[in-house]
Amino acid sequence: MGARTAASTWTLLPHFLLRRAGFPFDLLAVPDDDPTVPAVERLVESVRRMECERHALLRREIPAEVERLRRAGDDGTLLRPLSRCRSALGRRRDADAAQRCAALPGRGEHLGPALDRFVAAARDVELARTRVAATLEHSARAEEERLLLGLGHDRVREALVQLSPSFAEHAARSTAARLATARLAAAQAVDGQGPARARDRKFLRTAYLYVQRLAAKNETTSFFGPLTHGRFTPEHQGYAGGPETDSGVRRNDAFLAFWATAELARVIAADPRLAGRIPVRRTPLVAVLDDGVRDPHGRVRRLGALDRAILTAADGADTADALARRLAAERGVPHQAVRDRVERLAGAGLLLADLEPASARPQPLDDLRVLVAAADPGSPWLVELDALRKDLRRYANTCGAPERERAFGELESRFGRLTGVDARRSGGQMYADRLVAYEECEGDAPLTIGADVADRWSRDLAPYLDLCAAYGALRYRSVRAEASRVLAAAGGELPYLEFADRLAEATAATASRRDVPAERVFEERLAAVVAAAADGNRARLAPADLRTLIDSVEPDDDGPTSARFVSPDLMLARAGADELLVLGEMHPYVFAWGSQGLFAPDAEALQADLARDLTPWGGPERIATVLRRRQHKGLVSEAFPGRFVEISGLATRERDRCVAVADLRVVTGPSGPELHGPGGQLVLYTGENDHPHLRAFAPPQVEPPPVRLGGRRPRVSVGDVVVQRARWWLSAQDLEELRRAADGPEAVVAVATLRARSGIPRHVFVKPAGEPKPVCLDLSSPLAVSVLRVFSGGDLVVEEMLPAPDQLWLERQAGRHTSEFRLAMIGRGDA
Known part of the structure; x- marks a missing residue:
């Protein structure tokens, strides 16, 4: 095999998503004139x-x-x-x-x-320490006042109602009193008041954490994280945006959370009126064999022909009564005998009789209503579900924090009365799916981008995407090699579930081997290239610096085709009259095939364009995704153009698109292990950092190789693109001085000292171990330092904020906003 000699061609698909914070960064920022x-x-x-x-x-x-x-x-x-x-x-x-x-x-x-x-x-x-101490009391009071004024803003309160109704209620009760106390203390210059009091500091830290979500995070939530769809077009050059609205959004809708809908389904299914009228389906973890079944625990159990026929026919489309009538007629046995066997199989956990909402449906409440109406058109539950839907619409259509609070309270009250379940869960977890409902919004100012910009982005991103594709190929080969060893040891064929268990064991054992995997060698070589180019906290590479490393990865038959898909997040930074491209996260999934496809101006065109080329996954006949029961909004919806492999929960009512995970087998094919379902070979559509048993049958991902030089990583640029932002890994020992410092001047000095020794900038994102997402901190802020001090008990990952606040590209009437473009790209060629 020869080495690579040419770069890939990376093409931007015509649609993108603009994600932005709903509030300007000024809501969080410490003014530069603060002393x-x-x-x-x-x-x-x-x-x-x-x-x-x-x-x-x-x-x-x-x-x-x-x-x-x-x-x-x-x-x-x-x-x-x-x-x-x-x-x-x-x-x-x-x-x-x-x-x-x-x-x-x-x-x-x-x-x-x-x-x-x-x-x-x-x-x-x-x-300098003396100057900090002299200014800190005034600055801390001013920051407290700014934060409390922000919490009193109606739109901020409305956002807090959606993020944490309990905190919103607490803030609404206490903010005015806190603000009056802070102003009085400032006027009288009373020491030990305001933010210095311990009982207030926790409140202010919590408020800061919520405000940074509103002003510094590009999340997809309601009006403070709207979905703005855009297109690349040859009709103009540069950027062309539509008009802003007063609210920042054009459309919105409210959704009952999946967990809440599932609770309703559980309660309704227990209604005696629905006995026998509820759909039945085989548990996806149960495989029907020639003379029995393999149960969810992997045990083979012998079953009679009627039981096997019931399990084979139960696909979730028929109710228990309808299934019994059909099989009784087909097999010439009494209807009641079949019904009795259905009950026994359900009791044994081999059949599911439930009103499980479809995990791939955007609005699970509507799906549940259809099920209940089909089971019993006269069910009183329909009245309750319609009232709940009306509550949802009222919640979506109200404006202002008090109105939102009342509407949400009515929704919670009805849900609690119907289910007997607490309407709020996972207390204290900022990013958990905690509430019974959530809102999604379409952002205003729709954007189109000229082909000249698209061509420049594709050209500038290509060298680094080639590197990531080469690294992804090495990781793919490593997983495939382990999968081949597992399959060979089993004689060349295994049920998929058993294969998954064996591969997990083999992968865990691999960590103790002495041989260094090829991807680790690749990482070390890249780190050496970066170290050689590093000048302080920056390392600037030319595309040619990567070519030798890319060419070291020999071409191979990686995946179903040579085409590769990637969805990068791209940020723009103002650099004088120029733009600096800053690469964020890189995803292997298509944004429009999940909840981020909502509110597309032309949904049909969006889905058609993004499903037109499925060659990275082997084409429309092979692409499939393994879907567990939905936990949050859902990364995969019915817009997904392939088949659903059900492992828990129910994917869609289109049962011909679904296959039970227990029906999959792994066999030896011409190029190694292949995943087969009843209809033939499958290629999996997966997320990043997924399990080896999923990645083994998915295309190689385009993923950034990690770079770490000791306890830090400089900002890495390739050409005109920042591909990895500067990062620091701080241990508990690094943070010991901060941890020992008292909250206030001592902590501010400790953080400034840490910054000086490590080269950490003023604006950063900090991720404590175990937390799902990083937190934006301005390290000149006394309150942000207080937050960091709370985090200092464990290891932290700190990353520079880039674009920095003064470089933010998206400027709206209210000020500058953080933002990013979620793109979709396909690469073809040698990489």
Whole structure:
């Protein structure tokens, strides 16, 4: 096989999604004229200079002086105080070190000036700390007042009702009183009041965390994270946007959460009036064999012919009564005998008789109503479901926080009365699917982008996408090789569920092997390239710097075809008169095949365009996705153009599109393991970082190789694109000084010192271990520092905010907003 010699051609599909924050960044930002901002930045710079002088003394000047004194035969008279000075410097006892440096006898011609520079730098640090302490009380009060004023804004309150009704209620009750107290304390200059009180700090930190979601996160939620669909067009150049609306949205709808709909379904299914009228389906984890079944635990159980016939025929389309009538007529047995067997099979967990909502339906409540109406057109539950739908519409159509609160309260009250279940769950979890309902909105100002921009983006992204495709191919080969070993050890064929278990065990055992996988070698080589180009916190690479690494990955028959799909998030940063492209996350899924396809101006054209080329997944006959019971909004909807492999829950009422996971087998094909269902070979559509048993039968993903140089990663640019933002991995030891510091001036100084030593910028995203999403922090903010201090008990990942606030591309009437384009691209060629 020859090495790669040419780059791929990466083509942007015609549709994109613009994701943005619903509020301008100013809602969160500390004004630049706040006196603490320059004071903190001056402190960071002072500490940085002091650390440079410390480094020069410890690494160069003091070792040279020690060597000179030893050659001169010093008896310890000068070496001992020099050693004590070095110890104080190394242990960062800065006051002691400065004193010893100033008093050190017998200075050499090079050491003396270096000691003086450190003493001067240490003095500057102390002055800078004093300035921070002097400004902090005023700044903390001003920040508290800004935050409380923001919480009192009607649209912010309306957003909080949707994020956390309980916090919204608490904030509405206490904000006015807190604001009055803060203003009184500021007017009287009373120490220990306002944000300094412990009971208020927690409230303010929580408020900060919610506000940063509204002003700094490109999420897909309601009017503060609307869906704005756009197109690339040859009809104009550059960007063309539509008009803004006062609300920021053009359309909206409210949805009953899937978990809440499932609770309703459970209660309704227990109604005796519906006995025998509920659809029955085989448990997807049960496989029907020639003489029995393989149950969800993998055990083979012998069953009679009638039981096997029932399990084979029960596909969720028929009710228990209808299925019994049909099979009784076909097999010449009494109807009641079949009904009895249906009941026994359901009791044994082999059949499911339920009103399970379809996981791929956008509005599960509507799906449940159809089921109930089909089972019993006169059911009183229909009246209740219609009332619930009316409550949803009222909730969607109300404006203003008080009206939203009332509408949501009515919705929660009705749900609780119908189900006996608490309408709120997962308390304290900011990103959990906690509430009974949620809203989605179509954003205003629809955007079209000229073909000139699309061509530039495709061209500029291509070199890095080639690298990611090469890395993805290596990861794919690694998974496939392990899958081949597992299948060969089993004789060349296995039920898919058993294969998944065996592959998981084999993959876990692989971690203890001594051989280094090819993808790890690739990562190390890329890290070496980045390290060689790094200048401080930046590493700028040319496309040619990546080509050797890309060409090292030999071409192979990776996946069903050579075509690759990727959905990158692209941000634009203003850099003077130019634009800087900043690459965010890269996804293997098509945004329009899930909840992000809502509100498309021409939904039919959107789906047709994105389903026109399915070659990355082997074409329309092969593409399939494994779907568990829906947990949140759903990454996959019925817009998905392939088949659904059900593993838990029910995907869609279109039962001919569904296959039970227990009916899949893994067999040895010409190119290795293949996944087969009743209709032939399947190629899986998966998410990022999915399980090996899914990735083994999916196309190779286009995924960024991780780069880490010790405890940091510089900002990595390839050509004119920032492909990986600067990042720092901070251990609990790195954060010890902050953890020990008292909340307030001590903590602000500790964070400024940490920034200076590590090169961390003012605006960052911080992700604590175990948290689902990062938090945006302005590290000149006393309140943000307080949040970081709470996080300091464990390891943190810190990443620069890029675009920075002054570089934000999307400018609306209310100010600048964070934003990103979610794109869809297909690559063809050697990569």
